[in-house]
Amino acid sequence: MKLTDKRFWMLLIVIASVAVASAQAVFSVEEISVVEYTNAEKECSRYNVIPADSIPDNEIVGLVLKESQNKFERLDSVIRQEIHSFVDSEGFGFNKQRLLYLPELKLYGFVIPDNPFDDSVWWFDAESGRYLCDAASPTAINANGIYVSQTGHDCDWPLDLRFFRRAGDMFYEFESYKNAQFNGETFVYQQEDDRLRPIFWHDNSTLYLKTYDHKSQQRVYLKIKVQQSVRNSKKGGRR
Numbered sequence: 001m002k003l004t005d006k007r008f009w010m011l012l013i014v015i016a017s018v019a020v021a022s023a024q025a026v027f028s029v030e031e032i033s034v035v036e037y038t039n040a041e042k043e044c045s046r047y048n049v050i051p052a053d054s055i056p057d058n059e060i061v062g063l064v065l066k067e068s069q070n071k072f073e074r075l076d077s078v079i080r081q082e083i084h085s086f087v088d089s090e091g092f093g094f095n096k097q098r099l100l101y102l103p104e105l106k107l108y109g110f111v112i113p114d115n116p117f118d119d120s121v122w123w124f125d126a127e128s129g130r131y132l133c134d135a136a137s138p139t140a141i142n143a144n145g146i147y148v149s150q151t152g153h154d155c156d157w158p159l160d161l162r163f164f165r166r167a168g169d170m171f172y173e174f175e176s177y178k179n180a181q182f183n184g185e186t187f188v189y190q191q192e193d194d195r196l197r198p199i200f201w202h203d204n205s206t207l208y209l210k211t212y213d214h215k216s217q218q219r220v221y222l223k224i225k226v227q228q229s230v231r232n233s234k235k236g237g238r239r
Helices: 003-024 034-041 059-072 077-086
Strands: 027-032 101-102 107-115 117-123 131-136 147-150 158-167 170-182 199-202 208-211 218-226
Touching: 027 170, 034 218, 059 077, 059 101, 059 107, 059 117, 077 107, 077 158, 101 131, 131 158, 131 170, 170 218
Parallel strands: none
Antiparallel strands: 027 218, 101 107, 107 117, 117 131, 147 158, 158 170, 170 208, 199 208, 208 218
């Protein structure tokens, strides 16, 4: 091999190493104490968009439910049957029980199961009732309209977070974070007697969540800092 060839391959290795380091630098993950987690959770209402507890009975809600039913009936019959089988235990209907209402973001969302482990949401404009798009079901939404969802699996869920942003009439996935050391189910299925929220945003760029650490075999509290490069990323993802 010529010297120039060696230099060429060394350059490729350096470039690859830089690319890996850049990808890993997108998120800064830190284990924190329950005290720090609790203090941050006290300010949850400042930084998070929480779905409304009640949904009004009005013309827009009626339009959203009617269009959701129309969209469902246009699905392939096999898919419709699968969806019914996913939710047989709790029933499936086109009513307000399956709606999300986000007044701050002027959105209604009809929750539709993709499979037994994941839901998606059909989003509608809350002022006109117009259908916008579908996207993964959110688990936490910050005041800037960025939301995160946990991807479901059939067993042994890893922490598998997907980050979405709204751009006009679309939602798109712009980044993801996966770590098999941590369990992804623990904040999806929250214990009823647990007073702390399982996941929430803080200062619009930091995600707090509690999970189970398989390595230490105990519950842990994580602070995940979303770096500037992610928060300012341009559209180019999914949906």
